[in-house]
Every structure is written in structure tokens, then in C-alpha cells.
Amino acid sequence: EVHLVESGGGLVQPGGSLRLSCVASGFSFSRTWMTWVRQAPGKGLEWVAIIKENGGEKYQVDSVKGRFTISRDNAKNSLYLQMNNLRVEDTAVYYCATGSDFWSWGQGTLVTVSS
């Protein structure tokens, strides 16, 4: 059974940083694209970033370019999202999901950016 467990969310001031983690199990992590999707309170789903199997290719939504970095450690079955220069509009639940077609999702971690 696939398990994705996100952590690292919390309350941070505008301009601050957070690092999200997602630990995966139940599938071949090193052979799977991994992605981050977020959902602002009461809003819809927004793709944030994706990383290919070996980490060699990464893509991000324009609104986070230059601020967020997606990475992975296949030896630890872990996915990361380093978020710098956070803005109020980054407030959301952040989900990790599997593959380029998002076939399985974690439970999410809440990031709140507020002064």
C-alpha cells in the first residue's frame, strides 16, 4: 500500500523560510516522478513543482520560481520542498503526490504565512 507522509508545515512570517518533507513507501520511489500540489484555504488545487526520477529535471509554477526548490533523496525515499521568501499568498495545505499524473496523495501539511 502506498503511503506518503508530509511534514514541516507551520506558521512563518512573510519573508521567512520552511522546508517541507514527504516520506514515501509502498512503491518504487526512485522510479517515480514526484510532485507538490497546494490548496489555499477554501480554494482549488494548484500544481507547484515536480521532479523526475533521478532529480535531473524539475519544473515549477511561475509564481514560485526563484523562491521554491524541489529536491529528492532516493536513498531515503524522501521528497522535499524548500520554500524561501514566503508570501501571504503561499498559505495553503501542501500535498505531495506520485507520478506525473498524481495517482496517490499524502494527507498534506499546512503552511501559514502571516505576521
Add this chain to the structure above:
Amino acid sequence: DVVMTQSPLSLPVTLGQPASISCRSSQSLAHRDGHTYLNWFQQRPGQSPRRLIYEVSKRDSGVPDRFSGSGSGTDFTLKISRVEAEDVGVYYCMQHTHWPPWTFGQGTRVEIK
């Protein structure tokens, strides 16, 4: 970027009755490899999203057969043949033919009348 437009945004339905959600894309989702990469997700209240349908019409494991997907090109539909109480939630379409970015529809809220 491909824009995904769902309708309606709110769908009150009677238990046991059918429901239909439309999703339209701003350009054709037919990939040159012959596949059409259009997914449907369900998000029940307080839960994470769950994929229901991939490549327009293929149901994920464990998804009841009352859910079906259809469509081609720019016009797609998710149908629930007989709505049950557990189907309450928000449904999203998403395309991954033309990326980046991966793009979702706004979501359609299904509620019981």
C-alpha cells in the same frame, strides 16, 4: 498554459439520481503519442484528493463503476450514474498533456439536495 474550465461549479443532486460534470480545455488534450491525459479527482470533505479516472475514461482501482469518464479533444465529462451520500465533495479535472504547468479545473462541488 492550458486553461481548464469546469461546469457547473455547484451541483445539488438527489440521492440515487445521476450527476454530470463538464470539463473543457483551452486546447486539445490529445497527445502525439495517441493518449489523452485528462484525469478526474475527488476530494471528500476534510480529506486529501483521490484520483478516480485517468486518461479520460480509465477507472482507478477501487473506484465504483457508477463513476465514468468520457470525452475527447477539448470536451470531457465525469458522470455518476446514481449518486450516493459518500460521493459528496469537490471534483477536479486536470490535464497533463501540455506541461509545464500541470493545470486543474476550478472544481465542482457536489452536494445532496
